[in-house]
Amino acid sequence: MSKTQDKRLKERIAQADFIWERAQVKAASAQSVLDYMVEQFNKFKEELTPEQVIATEEQIAIRQKEIEDFIMEEKASYEKRLGVIS
Numbered sequence: 001m002s003k004t005q006d007k008r009l010k011e012r013i014a015q016a017d018f019i020w021e022r023a024q025v026k027a028a029s030a031q032s033v034l035d036y037m038v039e040q041f042n043k044f045k046e047e048l049t050p051e052q053v054i055a056t057e058e059q060i061a062i063r064q065k066e067i068e069d070f071i072m073e074e075k076a077s078y079e080k081r082l083g084v085i086s
Helices: 003-047 052-086
Strands: none
Touching: 003 052
């Protein structure tokens, strides 16, 4: 492999790593916000009606699944980028 090809490969790998790291930070931020919201929900849960509790718990589950799906899609994308690069 020539020096130019090697340099381009390293740049592509660095770019893929950067995109993956940015996705992880985004997911961690979303998880942190969700965790805080769950903490607040649990703190004031007794003030809500049973219907509100059920609806809120459903929304929490939906948001948690969205975060998990996001990070898994980003991981697959990262692995695909690395597979194409190699």
